[in-house]
Amino acid sequence: MALIQLQEVSKLYGFGDATTLALDEVGLSVEKGEFVAIMGPSGSGKTTLMNIIGLLDRPTHGSYRLGNEPVDRLRSNHQARLRRDRIGFVFQFYNLLPRLNVIDNVSLPLAYRGTTPVRRAKKASDILELVGMREREYFMPGQLSGGQAQRVAVARALINKPSIIIADEPTGNLDSTDSRVVMELFADIHRQGNTILLVTHNPELTRYANRVIYMRDGMIVGDERTTIGSIARGARKIYYEKRKVTDDEIVIGVSSLMHDVPGKELASSPRKRKSRSKKRTIRHKKTGVKR
Amino acid sequence: MWNGNLKTAVTNLRLNKWRSILTMMGIIIGVSSVVTVVSLGEGLKHQVVGQINQLGSRVITVRSGRLNDGTSASNLSIFSLWNASTLTDKDTAAIAKLPSVSGVVSFDYVTNSATGDSGELDNISVMGTSTDMASVLNKQVDYGGFFSSDQQNQDVAVIGTNIAQKMFGELNPVGHSLQISGTDFVVGGVLAKSPTSLLSVAETDFNSAVFIPIPVAQSLTGGHSNILQILAKSNDDNVDGAASDIKAALYKTHNGANNFTVLKQDELLSLAGGVINLITEFISGIAAIALVVGGIGIMDIMLASVSERTREIGIRKAVGATNRQIRSQFLAEGLVLSVAGGLIGIVVALAINIGLRIYTNLQPIISVSAAILAASVSLIIGVIFSVVPSVKAARKNPIDALRNE
Numbered sequence: 238m239a240l241i242q243l244q245e246v247s248k249l250y251g252f253g254d255a256t257t258l259a260l261d262e263v264g265l266s267v268e269k270g271e272f273v274a275i276m277g278p279s280g281s282g283k284t285t286l287m288n289i290i291g292l293l294d295r296p297t298h299g300s301y302r303l304g305n306e307p308v309d310r311l312r313s314n315h316q317a318r319l320r321r322d323r324i325g326f327v328f329q330f331y332n333l334l335p336r337l338n339v340i341d342n343v344s345l346p347l348a349y350r351g352t353t354p355v356r357r358a359k360k361a362s363d364i365l366e367l368v369g370m371r372e373r374e375y376f377m378p379g380q381l382s383g384g385q386a387q388r389v390a391v392a393r394a395l396i397n398k399p400s401i402i403i404a405d406e407p408t409g410n411l412d413s414t415d416s417r418v419v420m421e422l423f424a425d426i427h428r429q430g431n432t433i434l435l436v437t438h439n440p441e442l443t444r445y446a447n448r449v450i451y452m453r454d455g456m457i458v459g460d461e462r463t464t465i466g467s468i469a470r471g472a473r474k475i476y477y478e479k480r481k482v483t484d485d486e487i488v489i490g491v492s493s494l495m496h497d498v499p500g501k502e503l504a505s506s507p508r509k510r511k512s513r514s515k516k517r518t519i520r521h522k523k524t525g526v527k528r
Numbered sequence: 529m530w531n532g533n534l535k536t537a538v539t540n541l542r543l544n545k546w547r548s549i550l551t552m553m554g555i556i557i558g559v560s561s562v563v564t565v566v567s568l569g570e571g572l573k574h575q576v577v578g579q580i581n582q583l584g585s586r587v588i589t590v591r592s593g594r595l596n597d598g599t600s601a602s603n604l605s606i607f608s609l610w611n612a613s614t615l616t617d618k619d620t621a622a623i624a625k626l627p628s629v630s631g632v633v634s635f636d637y638v639t640n641s642a643t644g645d646s647g648e649l650d651n652i653s654v655m656g657t658s659t660d661m662a663s664v665l666n667k668q669v670d671y672g673g674f675f676s677s678d679q680q681n682q683d684v685a686v687i688g689t690n691i692a693q694k695m696f697g698e699l700n701p702v703g704h705s706l707q708i709s710g711t712d713f714v715v716g717g718v719l720a721k722s723p724t725s726l727l728s729v730a731e732t733d734f735n736s737a738v739f740i741p742i743p744v745a746q747s748l749t750g751g752h753s754n755i756l757q758i759l760a761k762s763n764d765d766n767v768d769g770a771a772s773d774i775k776a777a778l779y780k781t782h783n784g785a786n787n788f789t790v791l792k793q794d795e796l797l798s799l800a801g802g803v804i805n806l807i808t809e810f811i812s813g814i815a816a817i818a819l820v821v822g823g824i825g826i827m828d829i830m831l832a833s834v835s836e837r838t839r840e841i842g843i844r845k846a847v848g849a850t851n852r853q854i855r856s857q858f859l860a861e862g863l864v865l866s867v868a869g870g871l872i873g874i875v876v877a878l879a880i881n882i883g884l885r886i887y888t889n890l891q892p893i894i895s896v897s898a899a900i901l902a903a904s905v906s907l908i909i910g911v912i913f914s915v916v917p918s919v920k921a922a923r924k925n926p927i928d929a930l931r932n933e
Contacts, residue, residue, distance in 0.1 A: 293846060293926045314850040321848020332843045332930070336543060346847045348532055393847065 238305050239266035240400060240432055241290060246299035246309075248285050248455075259285040261455040262299065267434070269400070272427045272465070274443045275436045276472060277452035283436045284405055286452070290434065291324050291403045292316040304400065321346050325394025327404040331386040333378040333393075339365065340374040343393045350397070364392040368422055384415025391422055402426065405436045420445050424465075440472035451475075533860035540833075541864060551829040552869035554822020555909070559873025559902040561815035564880050566898040569808030571891040576800045579722070580793065583665055583759070588771050589791040590615065590623070590758040590778065614787040615755040617742075620658075622777040623760050628770040631664040631761040633657055637754045638745045642738050643707040644695030652691060653737045654708050655756070656745025664761045667734070672702035672717030680741045685713040688735040689721045706738070709748050713740060767792050816905075822869065823909035830862050830917035834924075841921055842929025855922040862914025863907065870906030874899050 248260040260282045267273055275283050288294035289301060292308060301309040308319060326332075333342045343364060344357035352360070365371045368388040378386055387407060394402050404423065408416035416439075424445050427433050435446060443449050449469040451459035463469045541548040592613040615634070624632040636656035642649055661667065662674040671692075675684045685706065692701045692715075701715045722734040746753055762770035775790050782788065791799065834841070841854055849857075877899070881892045 288927055291846075293930070314852065317845065317848055317850040320846065326846050328930070332839075332846070334840055334843060336539060336840075345844070349844075349848045349850070349853055354532070397848075 240269045240304055241265065241267040242300075242302040242305075243290070243296075244300045246286075246289060246296040246301060248282075248289065248294070249297045258455050260289070260296070263455070263457055265450070265457060267432060269432055270427075270430050271448055272423075272433045272446045273435065274446035274449045274469070275434065275452060276438070276440070276443070276449060276475075277458075281452040282455040283452055285455075287403050287405050287434060287436055290401070291326060292320050321349055322397055323400045325397065325399040325402045327387070327390050327394050327402065327407045329406040329409040331378070331383075331390045331410075333386055333389060335378050338375050338377055339370065339381070339389050342378065342389060343396055345393065346397045360396060361392070364396050365389070367395070368392045382415070383411050384418055387411060387415065387419050388422065391419065391426075395426065400432060402431055402433045404433065406438065407435070408437070408439065408442065416442075440468055440475070443469040443472045533857050534864065536857060537861040537864045540861060541868075547829060548865060551825050551865055552822075552872065554818060554825040555866050555869030555906050556822075556873040556876060558815060558817075558819030558822050559870050559906055560876035560880060561818060562812050562902045562905075563874060563877035563894065563898055564884075564892065565811045565815055566808055567877070567881055567892040567894045568884075568890060569804050569811075570893040570895050570898075573801050573804045574893055575891060576804065577797060580797055580800065582722075583793070584761070585793045586762040586765070586767055586770075587664065587793060588629075588760045588762060588767065588774060589796055590619070590760065590774060591789045591791065592755070592757070593787060593789065613753075613755045614782070614785075615758060616781070617746075617753055617755070618781045619778055619788070620755070620758055622781045623758060623774055626760075626770070626773050626777055628763050628766070628773045629760045630763045631660045632758060633661045633664045633760075634742065634758045635756045636742055636745050637756050638740070638748055639709055642691070642695075644691075645704065646695055646697070649691060649694055651736070653733075654745075655737060655739055656742040656753075657739045658742055661739065664759055667722075668720035669717045670720045671700055672715070675716050675741055679716070681743050682741070683711060683713045683744060684716040684741065686717045686719060686739045687715055688719050688733070688737045690733075690735040691738060692718045708738065708740065711748060713738075819902075819905060819909055822906075823866070823913040826862055826865050826910060827913040827917060829865075830858065830914055831920065833861070834858065834917050834921040837921075838924060838929045841924050842926050842931075845924070845926035846930060851922040854924075855918045858918035858921045859911070859914050862918065863910045866906045866910025866913075867903070870903040873906070874903060 243263055243265040245262045245264060246260055247258065247262050250257045250259055263282075263286060265286075275286070277283050285294065289296050289309075292303075292311075296309050299309070300307060303319065303323065308316065311319070320326075333339075334345070337345070340358060340361045344352075344361040347357040347360060362371065362374060365374055368391055370385060370388050370392065373381065373385065373389075378389070381389065387410075391407075394404075402423075407423075408419055411419060420442060423433055423435065427445070435442065437443075443463060444466055446469070447463060447465050449459075449461045449463055449471060450457055451461075451471055459471050461469050461471050592615045617634070620632055620634045623629055634657065638654040638656055640650065640652060640654065642652060642654055659675055659677045659680070662669060667674075669686070670689070672686075674686055675682070685708070687695075687701060687706075695701065695706060696704055701718055703714065705712045705714050707713070719734060719739075740748075742753075760770070760774060771790050771792050778788050778790070779786075844854060844857075878894065881894055884890050884892050
C-alpha cells in the first residue's frame with residue numbers, strides 16, 4: 238500500500254477569466270521509504286503539489302489518500318493535527334520563528350501536541366544532537382548561519398517522527414558546503430527509512446534521490462527511478478547537455494538561455510521570434526560600431 | 529498550553545515595549561480614573577456621614593420644600609437657596625414649644641459676604657441663628673464663646689476658623705470687628721474647626737460661616753427671613769415620636785400645606801449617600817468610556833500585530849497548530865495587555881489617592897471591591913476586544929501566510 242496516493246488531483250486558483258490551473262489532474266503514488274526529488278521550472282506546480290501533500294492546501298478536484306486514509310476533505314483542525322503528527326516541513330528560507338531560540342523552535346510541534354516543557358526540551362536536545370546543533374540550543378535564529386538555520390529547521394521537521402518529510406528547495410539559499418551538509422542529513426534520515434519529498438532546481442541533488450519526478454505546467458511529465466549516487470538522466474539532459482553556448486548567444490546574454498529552460502519550449506513561438514529579432518537589430522548596431 | 533501562551537505573550541509584548549505601554553495607556557487611564565472617582569465618592573460619603581453623626585442621632589432636620597420620600601436623592605434641591613423658604617420663625621417657635629424637643633436651632637440666611645480688616649470676603653455664609661446652636665450641634669468654640677440669650681439684640685458674631693484666618697490671620701479675632709451689610713459686628717467667638725466636605729449638612733461650610741443672632745439678622749434683611757433649615761434635638765431616644773410631633777406642629781403652622789420636610793438622622797444619611805452615589809456613578813460612567821476606548825486601542829494594536837506576524841502564523845500552522853491554538857495565543861496576548869493595564873491602573877489610582885490625601889483636604893478611600901471591579905472589567909474588555917483579532921489570526925490560510933514575506 239502506497240503511503241501517498243494522489244488521483245487526478247487538480248488545483249485551480251482564482252475564478253472567471255483569471256483562473257490559473259496550478260495542477261492538472263496529477264496522479265502520483267509514493268511508497269514508504271522513497272526519496273523523491275521533484276524538478277521543474279518555476280510555476281510548474283511543484284510547490285502547489287507539496288502544499289497539497291503537506292495538507293497545507295486542498296485540491297480543487299481529485300482525491301488524496303495519506304496512509305490509505307482519505308485526507309483531502311478533512312476539516313482544517315484535523316488536517317492541522319495530521320501535519321503536526323505525520324508531516325515535517327523544511328522550507329527554503331528556514332522559516333524559524335525569529336523570537337524563539339533554537340530549542341523552542343525545534344520543540345514547537347511538540348508544544349502543539351501538549352508535551353510538557355521538560356520533555357519537549359529533552360527531545361529537542363536529542364534531535365539537535367542528531368543534526369549537530371546541540372551546542373547552539375540557546376542561540377536565536379538570527380545568530381545562526383544559513384546552513385545552521387536549515388539544520389535547525391530539519392531538526393524541527395524531524396521532532397515528531399513524521400512519516401513524510403517535505404523539503405521545498407531546502408538548499409536554495411545555501412552555499413555548496415552547507416548544501417552538502419544538509420543533503421547528507423537528508424540522506425541519513427532516508428537511510429533510517431523515512432519518506433522524503435524534495436523540491437529542487439539543482440540536478441546535483443538528484444544523486445540523493447531514488448526517484449525523480451519532472452513537472453511542467455501543472456503536470457507530471459516524467460517519472461524516473463534512479464540509483465542513489467548518480468545524477469538522474471532527465472536532469473542531466475535538461476541542465477547539462479542542452480547547454481551548448483554559441484558565440485551569438487554570448488553576445489545576446491541571458492535572454493538566449495531563457496528558451497532553453499525546461500518548460501519554456503511551449504511558450505508561443507511568434508512572441509519568441511519577436512523578441513529575438515528585436516535583440517538582433519540591437520546586436521547588429523553594436524557589432525557595426527565595433528567593426 | 530495556556531502556560532506556554534502566556535509566556536509567549538509576555539515575550540512578544542516585551543519585545544515591543546513602547547507599543548505595549550502605549551496600548552495599555554487607555555486601560556490604565558480608564559481603570560485609574562474609575563477607581564479614583566469611586567474612592568473619592570467613598571471618602572466623601574465617609575466625611576458626610578461623619579459630619580452627620582457628629583450632630584448626634586437625636587437631631588431632626590426640617591427643610592423647606594417637599595421631598596417625595598426620604599431616599600429619593602434627585603429631590604434634594606441644591607438650588608433651595610434661590611427659592612423662597614417656606615419655613616418661618618413661627619415654625620421655629622412652634623417646634624420649640626413641643627415637649628419632646630429639647631433644643632431648636634434655625635439657620636436664617638442673610639448674605640454671602642462680610643468685610644474685615646483685610647477687605648471683603650466673598651463666598652461665605654452669613655446666617656442668623658439662635659443661642660442654642662453650639663449646644664444642639666455639639667459645636668465647640670475655640671476662642672471666646674457663643675452669644676448668649678441676653679446678647680440676642682447685640683451686634684455680635686461667631687465666625688468659622690477659615691474666616692478667622694482670612695480676616696485676622698494670626699491675631700485672636702475675639703473683640704475685633706467685621707462689617708456685614710454695612711453694620712459693624714464684634715467677634716464674640718471662633719468655632720472649632722469642623723470636618724469639611726464638599727457636601728455639607730447645613731448646605732454650608734461651618735468653617736466659612738458667620739453666625740449672628742436671629743433678631744439682628746432680621747433687622748439686617750428688613751424683617752424678611754429666609755430660613756434654610758431648622759435643626760431640633762429630641763428629648764430622648766424616641767426620635768420617631770419627636771419627628772411626628774414636629775410634623776404635626778408644622779402642619780398646623782402651615783395650615784395643612786405639605787411644603788416642608790422632616791428628616792431624621794438616618795434619612796439624612798441615606799439622602800446624602802444617595803446624592804454622592806449618584807454623582808460617583810455619573811463620573812465613573814464617564815471614566816468608563818476611557819476603558820472602552822482603551823479596549824479599542826488594544827483591538828487596533830492586536831489587528832496590526834496579526835497582520836505583522838502573518839508569516840509566524842503560517843509557520844505555526846505548518847508545524848501543526850490548530851486554529852484554536854492560534855486563537856488562544858493571540859487571545860492571551862490581548863488579555864495580558866488588558867490585565868497588566870488594569871493592575872497598573874490600580875497602582876496609579878493608589879498613587880493619585882496618596883497625592884490627594886497629601887495636597888488636598890479630600891480623604892479618598894480605595895475600596896477593594898471597586899479595584900476588583902475595575903480589574904475584572906478591564907479583563908472582560910481585553911477578552912471582548914481581542915476576540916476579533918485572534919479569530920482573524922486563526923482564520924489565516926497557512927499558504928498565504930507562508931508566502932507573506
